[in-house]
Structure formats: structure tokens, C-alpha cells
Amino acid sequence: MSETKITHVAAGILIRADGQFLLGSRPAGKPYAGWWEFPGGKLESGETALQALTRELQEEMGIRVTAAQPWLVQTFVYPHAHVRLNFFKVSGWEGELHPHEGQQFAWQTPGRLNVEPVLPANTPILRGLQLPAVLAFSNVAELGETAWLATLQTQLAQGLRWLVLREPQLDADSYAALARQTLALAQEHGCQVLLHGQPELAEVLGAAGVHLPARQLMQTTTRPGGWCGASVHNAAELAKAAELGLDYVVLGTVAASQSHPGGATLGWDGFSALVGQGWPFPVYGIGGLSAADLDAAQAAGAQGVAILRAAWR
Numbered sequence: 119m120s121e122t123k124i125t126h127v128a129a130g131i132l133i134r135a136d137g138q139f140l141l142g143s144r145p146a147g148k149p150y151a152g153w154w155e156f157p158g159g160k161l162e163s164g165e166t167a168l169q170a171l172t173r174e175l176q177e178e179m180g181i182r183v184t185a186a187q188p189w190l191v192q193t194f195v196y197p198h199a200h201v202r203l204n205f206f207k208v209s210g211w212e213g214e215l216h217p218h219e220g221q222q223f224a225w226q227t228p229g230r231l232n233v234e235p236v237l238p239a240n241t242p243i244l245r246g247l248q249l250p251a252v253l254a255f256s257n258v259a260e261l262g263e264t265a266w267l268a269t270l271q272t273q274l275a276q277g278l279r280w281l282v283l284r285e286p287q288l289d290a291d292s293y294a295a296l297a298r299q300t301l302a303l304a305q306e307h308g309c310q311v312l313l314h315g316q317p318e319l320a321e322v323l324g325a326a327g328v329h330l331p332a333r334q335l336m337q338t339t340t341r342p343g344g345w346c347g348a349s350v351h352n353a354a355e356l357a358k359a360a361e362l363g364l365d366y367v368v369l370g371t372v373a374a375s376q377s378h379p380g381g382a383t384l385g386w387d388g389f390s391a392l393v394g395q396g397w398p399f400p401v402y403g404i405g406g407l408s409a410a411d412l413d414a415a416q417a418a419g420a421q422g423v424a425i426l427r428a429a430w431r
């Protein structure tokens with residue numbers, strides 16, 4: 119059998135200051151004409167993905183890219199090609215948008231698209247765009263239930279929109295009771311709550327989804343419904359998360375933390391090397407981090423930081 123040829127593609131997600139992002143319709147005459155995509159195209163020989171992105175956005179829409187960060191990498195098999203798609207977040211450009219190929223443009227709100235259909239390979243990218251920069255993990259273990267629930271209400275009022283309810287010290291009944299209370303509070307504020315390692319309970323209680331500990335991730339054969347993320351520590355666990363089609367992972371331990379003192383840490387260099395392999399989901403740093411580490415995390419290729427103790431101060 120001949121080796122499958124991989125077509126390398128670069129595509130840009132233009133993001134405006136108001137958070138909206140750009141989709142373009144594919145021009146007549148191309149495969150999937152009329153479907154919506156992120157502007158971009160195939161790498162020419164000798165080009166890096168960033169060079170191809172810059173050239174394609176100039177050719178297709180007449181803009182000059184001034185700031186672009188590599189984000190997700192998705193591989194996909196179409197009848198017409200096996201593609202490896204390098205998606206960039208484009209936060210800076212010069213010039214007005216011109217549809218040089220007769221395409222249409224549409225600015226979109228994450229999670230609330232008003233155009234369709236979007237190219238099938240882009241599903242995880244559209245999900246990733248809905249995820250926050252800071253992912254909060256609960257800390258009932260240290261604060262106690264009453265104090266944590268009080269802090270939760272303050273944080274919800276201040277805009278907390280994503281929460282992982284991780285309390286491995288609780289027995290099943292106590293955890294379920296806490297989950298019910300947490301969901302009742304969170305739902306008033308449109309906050310998405312992910313339960314820890316219990317897809318069935320998440321479904322019964324109507325939680326947004328589930329967060330899998332690494333051991334459970336490695337034993338899972340079918341992706342649970344709703345939002346699904348996992349904790350990972352190495353390339354094998356990252357690969358498993360990609361195979362299952364998860365929505366995000368938290369990768370650590372980045373720095374020594376109070377909960378894992380003296381344990382092995384990745385540091386931002388080790389973190390960056392793993393993220394740089396290219397994954398179809400956002401990767402958060404975890405372990406001894408706070409929101410103050412956001413810039414360092416993003417410089418290392420992270421979506422952001424997962425924070426535990428620091429989320430409830």
C-alpha cells in the first residue's frame with residue numbers, strides 16, 4: 119500500500135476585540151463549496167504554517183497579518199484529501215476584509231453560530247472557541263462546604279462561567295448532594311459545571327459534562343456526552359484524549375503545589391514541548407498556578423490555567 123499523502127493546511131481565526139470570530143464561505147468550484155471555514159489554505163513547498171497563513175490571508179482577503187498565535191491542530195480524512203490543519207488565532211491584522219475569491223464573510227459569537235454548515239473537521243475548533251482562559255476547580259476539601267459555597271456565590275456574581283467540581287475525598291452520596299447544590303447555584307448564572315469522573319451522574323443531574331481523571335481517561339473507550347475534559351501528565355494520555363475526541367485537557371504538574379509538594383514537575387519548558395506536538399483541543403496548565411500565571415501559560419502554548427486554591431481567595 120502506498121503511504122497516504124498528508125495535505126498540510128494553515129487557517130486563521132480572526133478574533134475581534136468584542137470576542138467575535140470570522141468565518142468565510144468556500145468559493146464555488148472547490149470541494150465543499152458554500153460550506154463555512156476559517157480563511158486559509160494549503161502550505162506550499164518550503165513554507166512554514168505561519169508563512170502560508172500570512173500568504174493565504176493576503177491572497178484570499180487582502181489583509182496583512184500582524185499578530186498570530188498557533189492554537190489547535192486537527193487531522194481529518196476527507197474523500198478528497200487527508201489534511202493536517204494548523205489553526206492560528208489571529209489577533210492583529212491591517213487592511214479591510216475583501217472577498218477576493220467571491221466568498222462571503224460572517225462574524226460569529228462562540229457557541230451561537232448563525233451560519234451553517236461549517237466544514238466537518240472544524241467541530242472541535244468551534245467547541246474550543248467557547249472555552250475560557252481560566253478553568254476553576256472546586257476546593258471544598260480545604261475550605262469546607264459552607265465556606266466554599268459562599269465563595270462560589272461571590273465568584274458566580276463576578277462572572278465565573280466554568281467550574282470543575284472535583285472533590286475526591288467525598289463519598290458518593292455527599293458528592294451527589296454537593297453537585298445538586300452547586301448546580302442549582304451555577305445554573306442561575308449560566309455557569310457550566312463539569313462533574314468529576316461521573317458521566318452518569320452528570321447526565322442525571324443535567325450538568326454540562328464531565329472531567330475525567332487520567333486513570334479513568336485511559337480506561338474509557340467511548341467519549342461521554344456533553345462537555346468532556348481530562349487530566350493528563352504525558353504524551354500517551356494526551357494522545358488518548360485526542361483519540362476520544364475530548365474538548366480540553368489540563369496538563370501538569372507545571373509547578374510544585376501545596377497539594378503535590380516535592381512531586382515531579384514539567385515546568386513551562388516541558389509543558390510547551392508536549393503542547394507543541396499539536397492537539398485538536400485546548401490545553402490548560404495546572405499545578406501551583408494562579409490567574410497571574412496566565413501570560414506565562416499562554417506563552418508556553420496553553421489555552422490558559424486551571425486553578426484550584428487561587429480560585430477561591
Ligand SMILES: Nc1nc2c([nH]c(=O)n2[C@@H]2O[C@H](COP(=O)(O)OP(=O)(O)OP(=O)(O)O)[C@@H](O)[C@H]2O)c(=O)[nH]1
Nearest residue numbers: 127129148150155156157158159160199201237239240
Ligand atoms: N482554509 C480552510 N481549510 C479547511 C478548514 N477546515 C478544513 O477541513 N479545511 C480543509 O483544508 C483543505 C485546504 O483548504 P483550501 O481549499 O482552503 O486550500 P487553498 O486555499 O490552498 O485552495 P486551492 O488549492 O484551491 O488554492 C481543504 O481540504 C479543506 O476542506 C478551514 O477551516 N479552513
Ligand SMILES: [Mg+2]
Nearest residue numbers: 157158159160
Ligand atoms: Mg483557502
